[in-house]
Amino acid sequence: MNLADLNKIAQAMVAPGKGLLAADESSGTIKKRFDVINVVSTEESRRDYREMLFRTTDAMTQYISGVILYDETIWQDAKDGTPLIRLIERAGAIPGIKVDEGTQALPACPGELVTAGLDNLAVRLKKYYDRGARFAKWRAVIDIGSGHKIPSMTAIRVNAHALARYAALCQAAQIVPIVEPEVLMDGDHDIDRCYEVTQRVLNKTFQELRVQRVALEGMILKPNMVVPGKKNPMQSSLEEVAQKTIRLLKACVPAAVPGIAFLSGGQSDEDATAHLDAMNRTSNLPWRLTFSYGRALQAAPQKAWLGKAENVAAGQRAFAHRARMNSLASKGEWKPDLEAKKAA
């Protein structure tokens, strides 16, 4: 492992004004997204859609530091035969790859999940590195139940252990791991319950990372923000989300971690941007704070595109707009009225 080079990639992933595009939906998840816009999910439609995003030159060169790909995409060619991964590199962005293989039921813990994909991971990482991937992602999923039984300590421990195993294997393969322990915002819990669970999850995750000798300078953390469950009628103000998220991260995330790139997790596009912006208005943070959004960057372009070649330009404008809004938020320079001035 060359830590100086891993650190250089990690720093580039969170470079000022830039963040990550999570375009790594599994075939099952992208089908759900395409169902909403009445597009049949085929290898070709998935390719056309992602090619549209990666050819959005202004967004890709100015606002997007890297793209998380799904296995299918990293081996796919654009319509003209150029590998999609080369489009990303040509734009000056870094290609990355989702390497977890989704979730499975966690034995003896009804309703809880553990992320799979450690078997053969070292072999797969080498292939992805040779193809050009310089960072990877693994997502652990922690649900908050309505009683106090979920999440169980078992679920938190096994998922933290797997995240650290994955991160250590990535660094040995000279790939920067994005460590993503996602506490879901489904449910009706309040913001303080989200705070408490996320705190347990982050503490356990960093404990495992230390045990397994992961170099914090060569990784990126991808956490949820501290928000109430979607079904809770008491929603929080921007300021409360920003203040509680920052307080929690300061308590749990060592300053050696170069950057924190949030997931959007089902927040509205504008909430995801506004929350990131509010946090970046805080001074003297030890790490860079940016975005690694899937839905909050892609819902708008999907709606504009609708699977039609004649809508590609509109899809690209919608993507570029969200990318620019989040770029501004990553510097604490976003304003709500900029949303209305969306490029026509």
Ligand code: 13P
């Ligand atoms: P969302 O921003 O849609 O939550 O997706 C980010 C991601 O990569 C989840 O693993």
